[in-house]
Amino acid sequence: MSSEFDELDELILYRLARDARGATAADIAREADVSPGTVRNRIQRLEEADVITGYHAHVDYERVGGRLTGLLRCTTTAAEQERLAAQVLSVPGVIGVREAMTGRGNLRVKAVGTDTADLSRISRKLTNLGVEIEDEDLMRAERHHPYHAFGPEEAETGADGTLGVAADEEVLTVTVADEATIAGRTLKEANADGLVGEDVLVVALERDETSVTPNGDTALEPGDRVRLFSTQGVPTDTLRAFGAHDVQ
Template sequence: MGISFDRADAALLALLQHDSSRSIAELAADAGLSPSSCQRRIKALEAAGVIEGYHARLDPVRIGLDLQALVEISLTSQNRDVLERFEAAVMRYDEILECDLMAGHADYVLRIAARDLRHFDDIHRNCLSQLPEVAAMRTYFAIRTIKRWSGYPVR
């Protein structure tokens, strides 16, 4: 459920998504706000859960994770207990960067980053193959990233 916010909030959210390391004074100037108003708005957006946190976005290639994989997972059933067991297991593996419950052919799609195919094989053997209730797994390797996610469109 989304909350409503005004243009100044939208401007702040866009600015923070682009570069959250900027000072309050810089953010305020670019959003057309006073520094105190800017800080109050940011605190309110944090308290409302709109801003979940602040993170550094790393370049996976520069940290040695050259291989990006999307893994479709189909489970043995759609039983609630099966879904919950699978989701709990996913949370135990740092190698699984993202996990989305899907509508359509696959039940879940996982995002994995690895150094190379040998590293992915290790992740497959020691992580993916350990996930419970998996009936089928289909892996896609990204050749090249065309557009990286850089934030939600905020209006």
């Protein structure tokens, strides 16, 4: 499936992740300039390949009788991780379990309770299963957004280096200039030096027509096309650090 994965598949996943109920095959087809039948066939293929594993409602449990949502970071042995993850999911009140690759905290559990006593009951159930609870947090709010790298290019740098941004979008693609302050630094160093705003995420990077998965150790080079995302708007200082010109 991965070898056949293309931009149409990415767009379909982006739109479905953003609003699976409202994204029709006809709407996606118009955006991609293909037929609705092509989109429906692609969706079926993505489902059959287990790329799309389901369609789920995002529920605000606090609005349903004032219920509380808890996040628990738990640890188990690698040999027992898969078995215990299945058992944890069967505990009443647990609505999600994620298996992480880390040694400590390799199970992340999301649970809903009527009150703190109910969440404590869930914690005791997990402990009785042989799971070690590292820490617990009450979740105040949760927000979702599809993977930005699969989405359409909402804004690009122009030939003169200026940036055009759609008013309702907060995804920008910038090109690292030769003289950019950020050039030669890793993302970890750039964040430590305050060159990337606190609310800014580097979600995709293209270098020499090759996609690079960005992480803290990724060093930015002149000519890199970097996609930035921010819920608050990308700060002017961040744009200047990438070498964008005529930023007001």
